[in-house]
Amino acid sequence: MTAITEDHTRRAMAKRDQWARNRTILLLLLPGAGYLLFFFGLPLLRTVVGSFTSLDGAFTFDLWVELFNEPVYIDGLFFSLWLAIAPTVVALVISVLLAALLQATFPGRRIFGALYRIPLVVPGIVAAFLIMVMLDRGGMLSRIAEPLGIDLPRMVRDEWGIGAILASTWKNIPFMTLIIGGAMSAINRDVLHAARTLGAGRLTVLVRIQLPLALPGISAAVLLTFISSLGSYAIPNLLGPAYPLPLSVHMYEQGFRRGNWPIVYAMGTLLSVAAIFVLLAYYSLIGRLTGSHARRGSRS
């Protein structure tokens, strides 16, 4: 009888200890997790909820119906993705080569290493004006090309958004190069030398050793460039065509010009979900590329 009561009290005490410990853990998590919940989770939730709320506060699917039925918005979504993916891919290719080049020592490397970073301190809107001055009809480039009899294609306010893509690319190259270069310089030099002595030329070393080992940095650079281009407003607004407009421009127009906030919430949610899908696709592609390497290795 006493044994049972004792056992019972011991279990009760253990349970109380467990509670106390859980409470402590929650308290300790509060500054970090609480901050994230409050400043990130709540606004995000507000956005999602707002996309299901009409102007008079009632629950509704109307905004989503409108979004998916208006070609203006559907075209806008794809144009947004195009204006984010194209400069990311172009800047990635250039940045990888540039980062690899900067690993080597050559005369003038320090000056070059400083010069390529200049676009980092140029704001997006300034970059957009620079591109406009250069590439617009009657701009510097066409004035140089014209006497030579070369008729340059339309690159500003053109339907493919070439000017906007060039501006985003120009702006993001130093940023990506900085991150990828950092990841590459963390690679042990002897590993690269070993690959050379084993018969690999510079390009093979880049593809088979440097790229896989710098992959975390490359992924970070891709993610940051993609997201910042996806949300960029100044560049497509100045350099992009009149139709389609990317969702970022639509959001500004609808929100500030027309006060139609519910549709802005819906577009914001759509853009975020689309971004998540693109990044999931990126990571699954990378996983397939590197996973196949590892699998082939372990099978042998």
Add this chain to the structure above:
Amino acid sequence: MPGLSIRGLTKAFDQVRALDGVDLEVPDGQLVTLLGPSGCGKTTLLRSVAGITDPTEGGIWLGERRIDGMPPERRNFGMVFQSYALFPHMSVFKNLAFGLEMRRLPRSEIKQRVAQALHLVDMEAMAGRLPRQLSGGQQQRVALARAIVIEPDVLLFDEPLSNLDAKLRDSLRDQLRALQRRLGVTSIYVTHDQVEAMALADEIVIMFSGEIVERGDPVSLYRRPIFRFTAEFLGRTNVIEARLDGDRCRLPWGDERPVENSTIDDPAGVAIRPEDIAISTANGSDHHGEIVERMFLGAGTNYVVDAGGVRVRVNVAGTQNALIDIGTPVRLSPPKSLHLLRRGHHGSAEALA
């Protein structure tokens, strides 16, 4: 297979000459170790041979073929690094297969040659592992296998054992030597460890300040070095200033011995290895000096004897001798004949001595 010749090799950085006109022949199938303190140029020399560093002047030949200026991937040299330098994202198998893939060998041959090489270093069971899943010793064995699987014309070692603990270092050193003998690959081995150099080398090259001080087989270099720098870098030695009288020499405590090489220029003193002096306890005024330090090392005992102001190191091997206490008066018995040392090499070695 042809041997390797290095002629007049110089590597100048802004102000410093890391290599200063080095000439070196590595005969076919031999293992030459480059030995010297850090900064002596031994690693620069090795990297120039590998093609990782471009020398400023001079040439490197493999037999009749001049190879300096050729990129490393075309030299067919295997290299083993101090940091192992395995590809961290590839399995052991892929690490070894890499060099063979570069040579575009068929898949079946790659598998077979990788298996053979892994067998040589006793790592067959680890083919599927990643480098980080291996111990340091295992990683270095994989690195060795990766260097030999391509059947290189020359093997280059850049302090491959320096990151390993003492016991592992000994056993891996012996394996490495056996493997190099068996394959008969011309090899250059860089180290700052004189024991490693003596155990491995057909010839030891002593370097200092970008130049070769002296070279020779381990036995003659240890027993009859020309320079004081060599004598002190290869093991420990007593360099004793002695009065020279024709071809005889008088030691500070009174003994007189013939000198083997009394005709050399600029003598720095006689060299007596601590293990070549015997000591015995003495009584009364018949002693040469007294014990001032004693260190028991198990396999032997090291003493320092103060002989009239000259400190003499004496090593007594064996475990059967009774230990002599500090303060005991002793007599010293130097070897039958003595060997004179020359002062430093171009004045530079003196700075260290």
